[in-house]
Amino acid sequence: MTRFLRSVFYYANLTWVRLILLVVGNLDIQGRENVPRDGPLILACNHLNNADPPVLTHATPRQIAWLTKAEWFSTPVIGPMMKIGGMIPVRRFDADLKALRQAQEHLQQGGCLGMFPEGTRSHGEGLKRGEPGSALIALRSGAPVQPVAIWGTERVKFPRDFFRRTRAHVQFGHPFTLDRQPKVTRADIESGTDRIMREIASLLPEEFRGAYSSGTSPPQANAETTATNP
Numbered sequence: 001m002t003r004f005l006r007s008v009f010y011y012a013n014l015t016w017v018r019l020i021l022l023v024v025g026n027l028d029i030q031g032r033e034n035v036p037r038d039g040p041l042i043l044a045c046n047h048l049n050n051a052d053p054p055v056l057t058h059a060t061p062r063q064i065a066w067l068t069k070a071e072w073f074s075t076p077v078i079g080p081m082m083k084i085g086g087m088i089p090v091r092r093f094d095a096d097l098k099a100l101r102q103a104q105e106h107l108q109q110g111g112c113l114g115m116f117p118e119g120t121r122s123h124g125e126g127l128k129r130g131e132p133g134s135a136l137i138a139l140r141s142g143a144p145v146q147p148v149a150i151w152g153t154e155r156v157k158f159p160r161d162f163f164r165r166t167r168a169h170v171q172f173g174h175p176f177t178l179d180r181q182p183k184v185t186r187a188d189i190e191s192g193t194d195r196i197m198r199e200i201a202s203l204l205p206e207e208f209r210g211a212y213s214s215g216t217s218p219p220q221a222n223a224e225t226t227a228t229n230p
Contacts, residue, residue, distance in 0.1 A: 007063070018058055029059045031172035037061060040107040040143035041175065044134050044196050046204065047116035048124055048154040051168075055153060059170040062112040067103060067133075070096075088113075090133070100137065107141045117196055124154030126210020127201055135192030138177070139184045145196055147173040149203035171203040 035041075043064060045056060053066055070089040088106070090099035103113055115137075117130040138145050152168030176199065178192040201212035 026167040027055065027059070028167070028169045029172075030170070032059065032061060034172045034174050035061055035146055036144065036175060039110055040141065041112045042107070042134065042138055042141075042143050042145045043112055043114045043148060044117050044145050044200060045114070045148040045150055046127055046200050046208070047118050047121050048150060049121060051153045052116070052121075052150055053114070055150065055168055055170065056114065056148065060112070060148075060172075064112050064114040065106050066114040067099065067116075100133075100140075103137050104141050107137070107143045113137070113143075117193065117200070122154075122210065124151075124208070126208055127197060127204070127212050129211050130193040130197040132189045132193050134196055135178065135189045136184065138196070139180055139188055139192055142177065142180055144175040144177050145199070146175045147196065147199035147203060149173075149200055149208075151204060151208050173199055173203050 041062065043056070043060060043062075045052065057064060065086045065088060067090045068087045070091050086106075088099055088102045090096050106113055115134045117134040118128040119131040119133075120128070122128055134145070137143070149171045150168065152166065155166060176195075178188075178195065181188055197212050201209040206213065
């Protein structure tokens with residue numbers, strides 16, 4: 001029943017997101033063919049605005065369970081909806097072992113886990129230093145990491161943007177795995193975090209790379225791209 005309710009919530013959520021984008025959005029999606037259609041996957045993306053999760057829900061050909069700040073789960077209406085949707089509450093900037101276990105269980109079941117490694121929104125000021133959670137989960141689970149970059153949403157502001165169209169971009173890179181060791185060390189986590197963030201940075205225009213502006217290659221257009229203009 002829980003899985004059924006999650007599917008109902010997902011498709012209902014996807015429907016209203018697409019309706020909103022049809023009215024107010026102009027969305028360019030590239031590299032969607034790089035996303036594995038099944039199996040465990042960690043979707044790791046930069047974070048600019050609260051509009052990012054709905055846009056990525058539309059753009060990604062997978063049902064995503066987002067790691068979401070715990071504060072949302074105590075709010076009326078939104079909190080119960082997140083629980084039904086299978087979102088995972090996490091205490092940001094804290095060693096939240098319960099969230100870690102739930103995330104690993106979701107991946108063991110072949111699910112797609114959505115994470116913003118920065119831990120908070122950058123509001124277009126450039127990538128912040130990554131938090132260790134994404135790398136730790138990737139190392140402990142062995143799940144591939146799907147790097148994603150989003151930009152254009154930093155300008156979204158409601159209710160103003162219900163009255164004008166906003167152009168946003170989503171770029172999917174190629175999934176990769178972090179080298180696993182019998183025992184995960186702090187050095188492994190630091191190295192994994194740096195790898196994840198640089199993969200994301202390489203997909204972003206230079207002005208959004210922030211703390212990872214050095215040592216990255218310019219974003220490359222994929223041979224096959226998918227563009228939508230809802």
